[in-house]
Structure formats: structure tokens, C-alpha cells
Amino acid sequence: MSNQKIDSLKSDLLSLLSDPSSLITEEEKLQALSKDEWFVSAMPQLALEPSNAQEVASILAYAHQHAIALTTRGAGYGYVGGATPIHGGILLSTARLNKILQIHPGDAIAIVEPAVITGQLAEAVRQEGLFYPPDPASLHHCSIGGNIATNAGGPRCLKYGVTRHYVLGLQVALATGELVEVGGRTHKNKTGFDLVGMFVGSEGLLGVITQATLRLLPRPPARAMLSAGFENMQEAAQAVQSIFSAGYLPSAVEVADHFTLKAAREDLPKNFQQHIPPGKAHLLLEVDGQEASVISEIEGLKNILDTSALQVEKALGESSCDFLWALRRSFSMALRATGLIKLNEDIVVPRSRLCDLVAFTERLQAESGFPIACFGHAGDGNIHVNIMIPAQEKEQQQEKIDLLLEKLFQQVIQWKGAITGEHGIGLAKLPWWKMATSPQVRSLHRALKSALDPHHILNPGKFV
Ligand SMILES: Cc1cc2nc3c(=O)[nH]c(=O)nc-3n(C[C@H](O)[C@H](O)[C@H](O)COP(=O)(O)OP(=O)(O)OC[C@H]3O[C@@H](n4cnc5c(N)ncnc54)[C@H](O)[C@@H]3O)c2cc1C
Structure with missing residues (x-):
């Protein structure tokens, strides 16, 4: 220009x-x-x-x-x-559109502008005895608008679902300059197409979200957690299946592999290290609800884990649970502290494929020579596969990295999984968009895009 x-x-x-x-x-x-x-x-x-x-x-x-x-x-x-x-x-x-406009305990909703930080909303509703469940690990930095545009998830998705399940209504500025309101403030609404669902996850390609009405839940009064170490990932994955087979639905089930635990053991401060259990795989479970049922459920879950775990630690109440979550969040920092570049691929596999995924990434590791750290949301099969690359080798090894990613995504798709569970396509997953979608699905995306944004001005260069 x-x-x-x-x-x-x-x-x-x-x-x-x-x-x-x-x-x-x-x-x-x-x-x-x-x-x-x-x-x-x-x-x-x-x-x-x-x-x-x-x-x-x-x-x-x-x-x-x-x-x-x-x-x-x-x-x-x-x-x-x-x-x-x-x-x-x-x-x-959207930085200046950052106000919480209303928290209405009677209707169990919050109305917010898009730049409200997720963690701030969660805290504000907590003060009112309410609960906004979506909990991306980035919640202290990311915005509600960004969460809606990427349909963000987090550990609690297992029991509570993803961001989509909490968006009741949206105000959206369309590419043509009209402001539209879709959905509303009721917890149910079946008037016409699910236009709210169309904008959720649309990655800024269909409109600009200028206001959101969000569904809130009553805040569960009690929480408890278990942190367990296992001989290997197969044992941990088997324990996850046993938990569901026994009829339990924890609010979160997180897993971490050997490489991740090794990095944590080397990097984390002593007070955290004492709480990393022995073994080559780690499971973290949380349950929430009324105190009596939480205490009884956590005992039942502990009995299941005790049959195969090397060690199980129990945490009751807010502060001990927060400590275990802080430990879990520090795994990501520990991986960064290895000095290797972490390519975080948030793939999803059907839950029964967890062991296959671990075996497959071990093979990829052996073939490529790059360490691979797997951790994430075991309960819903959304495992973050982190390919660890020496910084100085990234450029010269790009072809090898692309080949490795290609193999990973091909396998995930073959298992009927997805190449992204929560981060979205953006630019990072663009090369695999075609592999992950059928021609019919791509043409449906193009039709929607052209109907809403005829000159294709919104976020051009992305997946549509
Ligand atoms: C350390 C770390 C941990 C993370 N953990 C998680 C996790 O656990 N779960 C998870 O789901 N994600 C996670 N993420 C990814 C990221 O935080 C989420 O995708 C988040 O939703 C992005 O929000 P944001 O406000 O930063 O959006 P941005 O990065 O600013 O934008 C993201 C996309 O949304 C679009 N967009 C933003 N605002 C609007 C709007 N108002 N209207 C229309 N389109 C809009 C943008 O165009 C872009 O396509 C993590 C990221 C990091 C760095």
C-alpha cells in the first residue's frame, strides 16, 4: 500500500x-x-x-x-x-472491550465483553458462589473472546465440557458491519439454527465477538484430588479405563509421561519434587461436589488406583488441591527448562487409543532421535504431544520435523482422532487442514465464509 x-x-x-x-x-x-x-x-x-x-x-x-x-x-x-x-x-x-457487564446469580449467567481475562471472570463469579468451568492452562492471560473463537478447553472438560457448552448468547459484528445478537440469556434455546455454535470456534473468520452471555453453575463446595505414580504409561492408561468402568466421572484426569517427569524431577524446587511420585507415568485426578460425596468418591478412586499404582497421594480441600495443580502446571515450565524447543501438538485420540498413542510416539522418538514428551487430558484423549527440538537444530531439521508431524497426524486421523482438540488450526496446523477434512466439509466451510464475509476480509490466509 x-x-x-x-x-x-x-x-x-x-x-x-x-x-x-x-x-x-x-x-x-x-x-x-x-x-x-x-x-x-x-x-x-x-x-x-x-x-x-x-x-x-x-x-x-x-x-x-x-x-x-x-x-x-x-x-x-x-x-x-x-x-x-x-x-x-x-x-x-479487542483490548478495550474488557468489562464484566453483569453477573446474575438468579439466572446463573454472566454478560461480558470479549477482552475479559478468563481467570478474572472465574474469580469474579466464584465470589458470588458461582462457577465458570472452562479452565485453559492459559486462563490468567487469555481472553473470553479468544476462548470462544477457539472453543477453548482445559482439564475440567472431562466432566464439564468445553467453552461451547457455556456460551448462551453472542453479540457479533459481521464482516459487512452489522451487529447481530444470536442465542440469548436462557440456558436452553432452540429457535432456528445453532448460530451461537457456528461462531464458537470460528477463529475470527466469521465475525468479531463483541459481547458474550455465559452460563454459570453453582460452585461445588468441596474438592479432592489424587496424585499417583505408575510403572509405565500402559499401567496409567489402564487405570483410567478402570475408573470409568467403575462408573466414576472425575472432573479431571491428567497424565504425564516419563520424559515430562524426568524434566520435573531435574528442574522443580524441592517442595514440588517431594510430591512427584515414583515411576514413569503420573496420573492426577480431581473430584468435586458436596463434601460427603467427594470424600466417598475419592476413597473409591483411591482403592482403584491402589491396585496398580506405585504410590498414591490424597489431597482434600482447596489449598492442597491448588498445590497439586500448581505442581501439574509446572511440568510445562520444567520442559521449557530443558532448553529444548517444545512443539506442542494438542492432538486428540479416542480414549481407548491412549496406549497405542504412547507406543506410537515412542516409535517416532526412536526413528527421529527427537525426544517426545506426552502429557495432558487423559480423560478425554486430548494428549499434548510435545516434540522437543534442540534450538540450534530447528532450522536445519525442519524437513525432518515436518515429516514427523505428518506421520503423527496421519496416524491420529487413521484412529479417527483429531489434529487439534483445543488450540485450533491457525497457521500452525494449516498444512494439515486438507488431510484432516473431507472436500465436502471444506466446501461447507467456504460456503459459510462467503455468505458471512463475501469479500473474505476476516483473518485471511487462514484455513478457509
Ligand atoms: C502456555 C499456554 C497454555 C495454553 N493452554 C491451553 C489450554 O489448556 N486449553 C486451550 O484450549 N488452549 C490453551 N492455550 C491456547 C490459548 O490460550 C487459547 O487458544 C485461548 O483461547 C486464546 O485466547 P486469546 O484471547 O489469547 O486469543 P488470541 O490468541 O488473541 O486469538 C485466538 C484466535 O481467536 C480469534 N479471536 C480472538 N478474539 C476474538 C473475538 N473477540 N472475536 C472473534 N475472533 C476472536 C483470533 O482471531 C484468533 O484466531 C494455551 C496457550 C498457552 C500459550
Whole structure:
């Protein structure tokens, strides 16, 4: 774009904004907005931080009329380059739309603007005796808008479901500049198509979410956890199956493999180390509910684990459970501390394939020479397969890495799994989008995209 065109674009956009400081053109600030937590970056021509939904809609109408690429950014804590403006143009940051507008205990809903940080909402509703279950590990950094656009998950999905299950209504600015409200504030609503579901997980390709009405639950008064070490992953996976066969539904069942545990044993401070059980596989279980049932369930679960685990530690109450979660979250840091680059692939397999997945990644490790660390949500088969690459080798080994990923995704698809359970496609999974979808499904995506965004201005260069 010529300088003259950029100047006229700036003055046109300024006329749509109530606060001129919402227009960002400084190189340094644009640089900070040029990427998320994935490694690829791309500079936008300029960035905008609109102050309200109406301004978002006006910006979209303008971008539509002039066919200008526009990429939406929440907190920029995505893992797949979804908010990276790979075609330049306008970067629309929702940062100023950051208010919790209403928490209504009677209706069990919260109405929020998109840039509210997930952890802050969870804490605000907790104060009211309510519960917002979606708990991505990034919850202290990521936004509700980003969670909705990626249909974020987390450990508690096993019992409580993913973000989609908590979105009752949305206000969305469409590419053409209209503001629409879909869904509502009731916990059930079957009026027409599931348009809320269409926008959830749409990765900024179908509209900009400007407000969300979220479903809340009563806060479970009690929690308890078990942390168990096993001889190997097969034993741990078998224990997971035994838990479900016995009719238990924990709120979370997390697994970590040998490589992850080894990194944790080498890196973590003493107070954490004392709580890493022996063995080459680790399971962490949580149950929540009324105190009497939590105590009885945790005993039942402990009896099951005791039959095959090397050691089982029990935690009752908020602070001991929070400690075990802190230990679990520190596994990711421990992997980073190895100095290797962690390529985190959030694949999902049908639960019965957990052991097959572990055996398969062990074979990939042997073939490629790259260590692979597996940990994640064993309860729903969403295992994070982390390929660990020496930083200095990343560029020269790219072909080998791509081949390894290709084999992993091919196998996952063959097992009827999915190449992403929660992070989304973004740029990171784009090369495998075709492998993961049928021509009919891709054509359905294109039809929806063209109907809602006829000039394809929203987040261009991504999977549609
Ligand atoms: C350390 C770490 C741990 C993580 N753990 C988890 C996890 O446990 N579970 C999980 O699901 N994810 C996890 N993630 C991934 C990430 O945090 C989620 O994808 C999160 O939902 C991104 O939110 P965000 O606000 O940062 O979105 P961004 O990165 O800003 O954007 C993500 C996508 O959403 C679109 N978008 C953002 N806001 C809007 C909006 N208002 N309207 C329309 N489109 C929008 C963007 O265009 C982009 O495509 C993790 C990431 C990191 C770095």
C-alpha cells in the first residue's frame, strides 16, 4: 500500500473512532501485536483498539467496503498463530472491550465483553458462589473472546465440557458491519439454527465477538484430588479405563509421561519434587461436589488406583488441591527448562487409543532421535504431544520435523482422532487442514465464509 493510501486509510479510520489514541501506528507497538505465542509473526499496516461494539461494526463496514484484510486479536495468547495478521492490513485488538457487564446469580449467567481475562471472570463469579468451568492452562492471560473463537478447553472438560457448552448468547459484528445478537440469556434455546455454535470456534473468520452471555453453575463446595505414580504409561492408561468402568466421572484426569517427569524431577524446587511420585507415568485426578460425596468418591478412586499404582497421594480441600495443580502446571515450565524447543501438538485420540498413542510416539522418538514428551487430558484423549527440538537444530531439521508431524497426524486421523482438540488450526496446523477434512466439509466451510464475509476480509490466509 502506498504512503498516500495509508494516510487516507488512517484519516478515514480516525473518523470512526471516539478516541484518536485507539489508532496504533508506532512500529514498536505493531511489532508487539504481530504474533501470538506461536513463532510466526507478520506486521499489520496499523492496529485499532475500538472502545465499543458500534465502533467495531463501523470499522468492519469500512474494511468490507474497501476490501481490506482485518485480523482480530484477543489477548494474543493463542498457540497456533490464529491472531497473526499474515496478510497485513488492519489488526483489530479487542483490548478495550474488557468489562464484566453483569453477573446474575438468579439466572446463573454472566454478560461480558470479549477482552475479559478468563481467570478474572472465574474469580469474579466464584465470589458470588458461582462457577465458570472452562479452565485453559492459559486462563490468567487469555481472553473470553479468544476462548470462544477457539472453543477453548482445559482439564475440567472431562466432566464439564468445553467453552461451547457455556456460551448462551453472542453479540457479533459481521464482516459487512452489522451487529447481530444470536442465542440469548436462557440456558436452553432452540429457535432456528445453532448460530451461537457456528461462531464458537470460528477463529475470527466469521465475525468479531463483541459481547458474550455465559452460563454459570453453582460452585461445588468441596474438592479432592489424587496424585499417583505408575510403572509405565500402559499401567496409567489402564487405570483410567478402570475408573470409568467403575462408573466414576472425575472432573479431571491428567497424565504425564516419563520424559515430562524426568524434566520435573531435574528442574522443580524441592517442595514440588517431594510430591512427584515414583515411576514413569503420573496420573492426577480431581473430584468435586458436596463434601460427603467427594470424600466417598475419592476413597473409591483411591482403592482403584491402589491396585496398580506405585504410590498414591490424597489431597482434600482447596489449598492442597491448588498445590497439586500448581505442581501439574509446572511440568510445562520444567520442559521449557530443558532448553529444548517444545512443539506442542494438542492432538486428540479416542480414549481407548491412549496406549497405542504412547507406543506410537515412542516409535517416532526412536526413528527421529527427537525426544517426545506426552502429557495432558487423559480423560478425554486430548494428549499434548510435545516434540522437543534442540534450538540450534530447528532450522536445519525442519524437513525432518515436518515429516514427523505428518506421520503423527496421519496416524491420529487413521484412529479417527483429531489434529487439534483445543488450540485450533491457525497457521500452525494449516498444512494439515486438507488431510484432516473431507472436500465436502471444506466446501461447507467456504460456503459459510462467503455468505458471512463475501469479500473474505476476516483473518485471511487462514484455513478457509
Ligand atoms: C502456555 C499456554 C497454555 C495454553 N493452554 C491451553 C489450554 O489448556 N486449553 C486451550 O484450549 N488452549 C490453551 N492455550 C491456547 C490459548 O490460550 C487459547 O487458544 C485461548 O483461547 C486464546 O485466547 P486469546 O484471547 O489469547 O486469543 P488470541 O490468541 O488473541 O486469538 C485466538 C484466535 O481467536 C480469534 N479471536 C480472538 N478474539 C476474538 C473475538 N473477540 N472475536 C472473534 N475472533 C476472536 C483470533 O482471531 C484468533 O484466531 C494455551 C496457550 C498457552 C500459550
